[in-house]
Structures are given as structure tokens and as C-alpha cells.
Amino acid sequence: MASRGLGNRRSIRIWIQFTVALKENILENRPEYVYKRRCAVGAWRKNLLRIGNRYVAEMTAHSLKEDPDECCGILAGKDETVSQSYRITNTAASPYRYLMDPQEFLNADRDSETNGWEFLAFYHSHTHRAAYPSQTDVRMALESGWLDILYALVSLQDKENPQVRLFHIMESGDIVEEDFEVT
Numbered sequence: 291m292a293s294r295g296l297g298n299r300r301s302i303r304i305w306i307q308f309t310v311a312l313k314e315n316i317l318e319n320r321p322e323y324v325y326k327r328r329c330a331v332g333a334w335r336k337n338l339l340r341i342g343n344r345y346v347a348e349m350t351a352h353s354l355k356e357d358p359d360e361c362c363g364i365l366a367g368k369d370e371t372v373s374q375s376y377r378i379t380n381t382a383a384s385p386y387r388y389l390m391d392p393q394e395f396l397n398a399d400r401d402s403e404t405n406g407w408e409f410l411a412f413y414h415s416h417t418h419r420a421a422y423p424s425q426t427d428v429r430m431a432l433e434s435g436w437l438d439i440l441y442a443l444v445s446l447q448d449k450e451n452p453q454v455r456l457f458h459i460m461e462s463g464d465i466v467e468e469d470f471e472v473t
């Protein structure tokens with residue numbers, strides 16, 4: 291148990307360092323990204339995110355597989371259309387929170403870049419709660435700086451009818467629900 295605890299703390303530290311490094315890299319080297327971030331406030335996404343049915347099914351299947359723990363992953367694509375999903379190991383292995391494995395996150399980032407995709411949404415499951423961001427989810431979004439991305443929540447409160455909802459977490463900490471198109 292002791293070594294596992296240490297491992298988790300190490301993962302958290304790496305994750306925070308990594309997201310900070312990634313954010314700084316984006317800010318320094320990709321000015322168009324900064325522009326998009328700034329524009330996001332008040333004029334968030336002109337087009338609805340298009341998520342293929344298979345990706346909705348994939349997020350739901352992943353959620354059910356990890357139940358009762360939360361699962362997490364990434365939706366990537368371009369032009370507001372999801373072209374790939376990545377299952378990422380939840381290193382917190384908890385029913386109440388998630389931490390994406392930093393190496394798998396990096397691998398997904400590299401793969402997306404290779405294919406000309408960008409990260410469009412992070413997804414995770416709520417196994418016993420509604421598909422709505424928790425205070426922890428909001429805090430993590432603000433601390434990591436990932437605000438130019440959507441957060442997809444899968445609720446397993448009713449396992450027969452898992453619910454998927456999409457949110458934008460604002461710099462102010464406000465939560466704005468986003469519609470999306472299932473294609």
C-alpha cells in the first residue's frame with residue numbers, strides 16, 4: 291500500500307508538471323492557440339462538436355468496463371469532428387476522481403499530432419453521480435489550465451441508459467453545458 295501511495299503522488303506531480311510544461315509550450319510556440327483561447331471566452335465554438343455514435347458507444351463501454359472506478363480518456367479530431375478516442379489509465383483508480391496516466395497522455399498527444407488532430411475533449415465517468423462536473427473536476431481544469439477543451443461526462447447512475455453530456459469550464463469556474471451532434 292505504501293509504495294502504491296507514493297506512486298500515486300509521483301503520478302500527480304508528473305501530471306501537474308507535464309500539463310504546466312505543455313501549457314507553456316503552447317503559449318510560447320503556438321500563438322494561434324492563444325488566440326483561440328482568448329476568443330473562446332464569450333464566443334465559444336461556432337459549430338457544435340460532432341461525435342460519431344461509435345465514440346459515444348466507446349466512452350460508455352469504457353465507463354462500464356472500469357465501473358465502479360471512474361474511467362478517463364481523450365477525444366481527438368479536427369474541424370470540431372471527433373476522429374479518434376484514446377482510453378487513458380486512471381492512475382487514481384478511484385470511484386471519485388481520475389488522474390490521466392502522463393505517459394499515455396503523451397502518447398495520445400503524439401499520435402494526434404502525427405494524424406493532424408487536436409484534442410477536442412477529455413472524457414471521464416461518474417459511476418454514481420450525474421453527468422455534471424464536480425467541484426474537483428472544475429478545480430482540476432483550472433489548475434491544469436485546460437480550459438480550451440470540452441469536458442465530456444458519462445454518468446452510470448442508470449446503467450441501462452448511460453448519459454453523456456458535454457461541458458465547457460470557464461476561467462471563472464463557471465460551468466457551461468454545450469450541445470453536441472451525434473453522427
Ligand SMILES: [Zn+2]
Nearest residue numbers: 416423424427
Ligand atoms: Zn468528475
